[in-house]
Amino acid sequence: MPNNFLRAAVAAGLALSAWPAAAHEAAREATPFLPIENEPAPRLHVDPPLAQPLAARGTAIIRYRVENFRILPIFGASAAAVSPRAGHLHVTIDDLPWHWADAGNTDAIVVAGLPAGPHKILIELATPGHRVIAGETVDFIVPPARADHHPGSREDGAASRSAPPNTKD
Numbered sequence: 001m002p003n004n005f006l007r008a009a010v011a012a013g014l015a016l017s018a019w020p021a022a023a024h025e026a027a028r029e030a031t032p033f034l035p036i037e038n039e040p041a042p043r044l045h046v047d048p049p050l051a052q053p054l055a056a057r058g059t060a061i062i063r064y065r066v067e068n069f070r071i072l073p074i075f076g077a078s079a080a081a082v083s084p085r086a087g088h089l090h091v092t093i094d095d096l097p098w099h100w101a102d103a104g105n106t107d108a109i110v111v112a113g114l115p116a117g118p119h120k121i122l123i124e125l126a127t128p129g130h131r132v133i134a135g136e137t138v139d140f141i142v143p144p145a146r147a148d149h150h151p152g153s154r155e156d157g158a159a160s161r162s163a164p165p166n167t168k169d
């Protein structure tokens, strides 16, 4: 345990020493309890989907983290003036013409039931006024269904799926 701690501390020290001094100072001073003047640009880091759920059932669990950006369900012009900066995510799958918004701050996007083959998911940081200010695309391939996977089983999802309720009112 002490060795692991030492290794982590050394790695963190090395990483921090590569930062420009001003960025290091700004990060050290940042707190959600105080507004930030000249807040550094927001940054988004997106990991590839976790391999096991992707291969086992076509579920993409994509972890992400943000810097200089808080994910909150706040919207509109007054929310845009909040400091430190806050907003939400836009998520787009396979270049479809629509996206969904996520303000849950769960550190992961989960998309289930993807068919085998190539896919891409675009995750964007959006202001409370829905202006995109950063984004990253993750490309991945869902492997073909395994031979021991039985179509129609509960895990397959097809058998338990039902028609959505009529919402035309």
Ligand SMILES: [Cu+2]
Pocket: 088, 089, 090, 101, 126, 127, 129, 130, 131
């Ligand atoms: Cu939006």
